Amino acid sequence: MRPQIICHMITSLDGRLLPSRWSDSADRNIWDLIEAHYEPAADSFNAGGWIVGRKTMAEYVSQEEHPELLGTAMPRDNAFAVAGDRSLAIAIDPQGRLRPEASELADEHLVVVLSERVPNATLAKLNQAGVSYVFAGPEGDRLEQALTAIGEAFGVERLLLEGGGTTNGTFWTAGLIDEFSVLICPTLDGLKGVPGIVDAAGAPDDLPGAGQGLRLLSSEVLDGGVVWLRHEVVRASRH
Structure with a gap:
């Protein structure tokens, strides 16, 4: 059996992955928020x-x-x-x-x-x-x-996938992500083409997204307005 794969990301509200583009929140510097929350959340999984x-x-x-x-x-x-x-x-x-x-x-x-x-x-x-x-x-x-x-x-037994959108997309289309852990910062990127959590290559009909739903495991509001969502991947049976 392969290890469990948890995709652990920190994003803007629209799921983009370039913190250098994000504005500060109303009361905190964006880099302070990332430092305060990303690694502690990752450490909580006790991954190998x-x-x-x-x-x-x-x-x-x-x-x-x-x-x-x-x-x-x-x-x-x-x-x-x-x-x-x-x-x-x-x-x-x-x-x-x-x-x-x-x-x-x-x-x-x-x-x-x-x-x-x-x-x-x-x-x-x-x-x-x-x-x-x-x-x-x-x-x-x-x-x-x-x-x-x-x-x-x-x-x-457990590994954290912390790639860019392309690497995450490769794992997603291969059905290798078991859980998503996403820290959403109170900021918006908004620019088309900026990498997202999952950027899978291929035509829409080629992607198995409809066969991999998500079940919410937990949601938590952290200091500074960061929202931490954890979702289990639920793979639909195919007939």
């Missing part, structure tokens, strides 16, 4: 780690600006380094562009999810940095396979 896409993880570790060309998919073996008591920082990086140094993310254990087409040189660099990696099929899109392997290797 967090998941983001390659672009977000590149804010924390180095990456290759001009990646090596992908080759033909071939059988690959997952490689798991010792995490100790560190939580997991999981990056979805099918092309293998991340080039972490051993000193980066030292307080957490980095796990990279790759496609089976990445060059051997990429794997050698990850091994050298003491990074774990796991393969998600030929194109890197078999995420449930990768998550199950991570859960079994590290004994984690």
